[in-house]
Amino acid sequence: MSQDVSASAGRFDALLQVNRDLVLVLKDGVVELCSAGESEWLLESVLTGGRLDDLLPADILALVSGAVERALAAPGQVQSLQYALRPEHVPVFREAGLREPTWFDARILASADGEVFWSARDINDSKKLQRKVTNQAQRDPLTGAYNRRALMTVMEQTVAQAQRYDWVCSVMIIDIDDFSRINDQHGWDAGDQLLQQIVTGIHKLKRTADFLARYGDDQLVLFLPETNHEQGVAAGERVRRLIAEMEMPYPTGDIACTASVGVSGLLGLEDGAAAMLKRAEENLFVARSSGGNRVEGESL
Numbered sequence: 209m210s211q212d213v214s215a216s217a218g219r220f221d222a223l224l225q226v227n228r229d230l231v232l233v234l235k236d237g238v239v240e241l242c243s244a245g246e247s248e249w250l251l252e253s254v255l256t257g258g259r260l261d262d263l264l265p266a267d268i269l270a271l272v273s274g275a276v277e278r279a280l281a282a283p284g285q286v287q288s289l290q291y292a293l294r295p296e297h298v299p300v301f302r303e304a305g306l307r308e309p310t311w312f313d314a315r316i317l318a319s320a321d322g323e324v325f326w327s328a329r330d331i332n333d334s335k336k337l338q339r340k341v342t343n344q345a346q347r348d349p350l351t352g353a354y355n356r357r358a359l360m361t362v363m364e365q366t367v368a369q370a371q372r373y374d375w376v377c378s379v380m381i382i383d384i385d386d387f388s389r390i391n392d393q394h395g396w397d398a399g400d401q402l403l404q405q406i407v408t409g410i411h412k413l414k415r416t417a418d419f420l421a422r423y424g425d426d427q428l429v430l431f432l433p434e435t436n437h438e439q440g441v442a443a444g445e446r447v448r449r450l451i452a453e454m455e456m457p458y459p460t461g462d463i464a465c466t467a468s469v470g471v472s473g474l475l476g477l478e479d480g481a482a483a484m485l486k487r488a489e490e491n492l493f494v495a496r497s498s499g500g501n502r503v504e505g506e507s508l
């Protein structure tokens with residue numbers, strides 16, 4: 209019998225040694241056993257003997273305690289949860305120099321006599337990848353500005369919010385005049401670089417809340433929350449001037465260009481993102497047909 213016990217204890221230790229995840233065994237909220245797995249930042253001695261209440265920040269404690277209670281109520285059934293630990297709340301993270309939150313995927317299981325087994329896997333890398341993929345799906349690969357799909361999502365949400373709370377917002381479409389001529393004269397790569405330079409310039413000029421997207425080949429949209437039509441036209445004028453004053457050195461000669469801008473502002477409860485963009489396009493058409501290098505707003 210005692211041989212069986214020591215054999216199973218040996219197996220248990222061996223399993224912990226080969227296991228990559230952080231493993232805890234808890235009894236009455238106290239960590240009885242801790243195996244750090246691959247968590248290099250973790251000092252097992254800090255956790256062992258510690259109370260869960262003292263080890264976790266309040267919001268995570270509430271989350272974890274809920275899962276522990278569910279596990280205790282249903283012994284043998286695995287409970288899963290994900291949580292992020294922030295360095296400002298976890299001294300060992302701070303000491304290890306971590307600045308970003310660390311995400312964990314945890315599985316919690318209780319035995320019939322009230323012992324809680326908790327295994328937590330560091331999923332930061334897959335979270336980062338997930339964020340990158342989501343980010344890439346929302347961006348124009350050439351300029352790094354948001355794409356049309358991301359613009360529509362943000363505009364629709366913000367317009368609905370503005371209508372609900374009686375706020376204002378406006379939008380501008382920026383179209384580079386004679387862009388195909390620049391491509392023809394200097395090459396496609398020059399056109400690419402010019403687009404990138406314009407996007408960088410607008411990013412520096414715009415307010416943090418403004419949303420910049422590539423809308424078409426040589427068209428950008430700048431969506432301006434909490435900005436009325438008049439302010440939107442003034443912002444359009446700043447963008448027009450920025451582009452007109454820009455000069456891009458290039459092997460085939462310095463490249464300069466101008467842009468036409470069409471602006472529209474939110475018009476009450478019947479309006480919407482698509483309708484605002486349609487009016488901005490109509491105003492852009494007027495700006496272009498009047499010779500370009502112009503800003504045209506609503507004729508209210």
Ligand SMILES: Nc1nc2c(ncn2[C@@H]2O[C@H](COP(=O)(O)OP(=O)(O)OP(=O)(O)O)[C@@H](O)[C@H]2O)c(=O)[nH]1
Pocket residue numbers: 350383384385386387388389391395396397398399400425426496
């Ligand atoms: N360099 C570059 N050119 C592009 C890209 N995508 C589309 N184009 C080109 O951009 C040009 C856009 O042409 P148009 O829409 O007629 O624009 P435009 O020449 O400025 O004409 P107006 O808008 O009427 O002033 C076309 O020649 C496209 O082939 C891109 O990613 N990079």
